[in-house]
Amino acid sequence: MVSILTGSEATGTQSDPWPAPLARQPVEAVVAVPGSKSGTNRALVLAALANGTSRLRGALRSRDTLLMAGVLRTLGIEVSTEGPDWVVHGHPTPSAAPTARAECGNAGTVARFTPALATLTRGDVVFDGDARMRERPLTPLLGALRELGAEIDGDRMPFTVHGRGRLRGGEVIVDASHSSQLVSGLLLASPHYDTGVTVVHRGSRLPSAPYLDMTVADLRAAGATVEVDAVCSPAAGPVADTRRWRVEPGRPTAADRTIEPDMNSAAAFLAAAVATGGRVMISDWPESTEQPGRLLPDLLVAMGGTARRTSAGLEITGAGAVHGIDVDLSDFGEAAPILTALAVLADSPSRLRGIAHLRLQETDRLAALALELGRLGARITVADDGLAISPAPLHGARLDPHADHRLAMAYAVVGLVVPGIVIDDIATTGKTVPDFPEMWTAMLDQ
Ligand SMILES: O=C(O)C1=C[C@@H](OP(=O)(O)O)[C@@H](O)[C@H](O)C1
Numbered sequence: 001m002v003s004i005l006t007g008s009e010a011t012g013t014q015s016d017p018w019p020a021p022l023a024r025q026p027v028e029a030v031v032a033v034p035g036s037k038s039g040t041n042r043a044l045v046l047a048a049l050a051n052g053t054s055r056l057r058g059a060l061r062s063r064d065t066l067l068m069a070g071v072l073r074t075l076g077i078e079v080s081t082e083g084p085d086w087v088v089h090g091h092p093t094p095s096a097a098p099t100a101r102a103e104c105g106n107a108g109t110v111a112r113f114t115p116a117l118a119t120l121t122r123g124d125v126v127f128d129g130d131a132r133m134r135e136r137p138l139t140p141l142l143g144a145l146r147e148l149g150a151e152i153d154g155d156r157m158p159f160t161v162h163g164r165g166r167l168r169g170g171e172v173i174v175d176a177s178h179s180s181q182l183v184s185g186l187l188l189a190s191p192h193y194d195t196g197v198t199v200v201h202r203g204s205r206l207p208s209a210p211y212l213d214m215t216v217a218d219l220r221a222a223g224a225t226v227e228v229d230a231v232c233s234p235a236a237g238p239v240a241d242t243r244r245w246r247v248e249p250g251r252p253t254a255a256d257r258t259i260e261p262d263m264n265s266a267a268a269f270l271a272a273a274v275a276t277g278g279r280v281m282i283s284d285w286p287e288s289t290e291q292p293g294r295l296l297p298d299l300l301v302a303m304g305g306t307a308r309r310t311s312a313g314l315e316i317t318g319a320g321a322v323h324g325i326d327v328d329l330s331d332f333g334e335a336a337p338i339l340t341a342l343a344v345l346a347d348s349p350s351r352l353r354g355i356a357h358l359r360l361q362e363t364d365r366l367a368a369l370a371l372e373l374g375r376l377g378a379r380i381t382v383a384d385d386g387l388a389i390s391p392a393p394l395h396g397a398r399l400d401p402h403a404d405h406r407l408a409m410a411y412a413v414v415g416l417v418v419p420g421i422v423i424d425d426i427a428t429t430g431k432t433v434p435d436f437p438e439m440w441t442a443m444l445d446q
């Protein structure tokens with residue numbers, strides 16, 4: 001069944017300027033956030049080639065996950081996204097439609113996780129995306145797939161995968177310094193390669209490592225045999241971060257899966273408690289998880305909040321003052337926009353390190369945060385590997401999120417306490433949080 005996308009969910013088209021609501025009192029709210037983008041898109045990919053039907057309970061329905069479902073359909077997989085549970089009718093060797101086009105939007109997970117699937121289908125598939133996705137790193141992934149036996153024309157979008165219904169597999173070295181997704185994209189379909197895969201990352205750093213743990217955990221949960229080890233190789237050089245993953249050939253099983261709430265989407269709501277000296281509870285916060293969002297409570301405590309776990313979820317309480325933070329976010333770069341929003345409200349300087357890779361995400365997040373929050377009077381300096389933020393008086397201004405959902409949500413946090421902030425294109429939040437403006441005003445009205 002093909003679902004109809006609406007507004008920016010489908011196209012990323014712009015919405016009217018949105019006056020960010022001011023919090024007239026400390027926020028007191030209980031918020032349920034939608035399902036994890038990373039969990040939903042991994043579950044869709046793993047279900048696609050499994051023999052049988054998989055049900056995804058609590059799947060996220062947002063631009064990035066609908067794009068993933070659309071690409072799977074292009075590859076010949078039947079995916080139903082109608083109800084609260086999404087259903088995937090997996091097929092080990094699907095056939096893509098003739099002249100198939102895989103539209104990836106600006107979804108890194110879609111652009112990086114589906115080319116390997118396309119090598120295992122029968123047919124030629126052209127991959128393309130938003131203008132920004134054409135610039136984001138893909139070349140190391142496409143090169144590695146070629147080494148594993150794939151026929152691919154092009155090194156960047158638009159490129160064509162000539163699917164032959166099988167892939168030889170083998171061992172490849174890939175530099176994932178710019179994105180962990182380049183490794184996840186080789187691993188997620190790898191049980192279906194003839195000989196499985198051995199992937200060695202060799203590069204100056206490995207960002208977003210918890211997402212690789214998530215890939216391994218989800219592969220194992222689907223029945224795959226995966227080994228992970230750190231590799232010491234003199235050839236890697238003294239500063240190189242080197243790691244190896246081995247996935248054995250096999251047949252992942254179809255399964256019912258419950259998708260966790262997206263802890264990244266929770267970040268703005270929890271930050272609202274710290275910014276306003278209020279209290280926000282996120283319901284159903286997972287007890288244990290691979291999501292790097294598990295680091296959020298400690299980060300928010302360092303900035304002046306108090307965290308409490310209850311059987312109902314996670315509660316953050318603000319104290320009325322926000323403090324600066326000095327932190328390495330290489331594991332959790334997605335937190336940087338929200339932490340920057342808090343940092344511009346803080347009473348002491350902050351330093352966010354280990355996030356050079358944010359230059360290559362939805363936008364150059366480092367430059368865009370410095371430019372846009374600078375319009376409010378914020379003092380932000382871009383360093384080689386992150387941002388330095390110093391306290392400064394702030395005033396209202398109109399802010400452009402640069403088509404980046406996390407920037408738009410970060411501006412909304414500052415807008416709670418700084419009057420006169422207007423956000424262009426708030427609909428861009430639909431990449432991961434389909435009803436963000438409604439959820440935000442509902443939080444303030446509780
Ligand atoms: O594998 C994933 O689901 C993700 C990995 C990370 O990407 P990078 O490794 O490019 O930072 C993260 O930023 C992204 O939102 C989701």
Ligand SMILES: C=C(OP(=O)(O)O)C(=O)O
Pocket residue numbers: 106107108109334361362406432
């Ligand atoms: C970097 C992100 O997304 P993508 O999956 O497009 O890389 C993100 O959601 O912060």
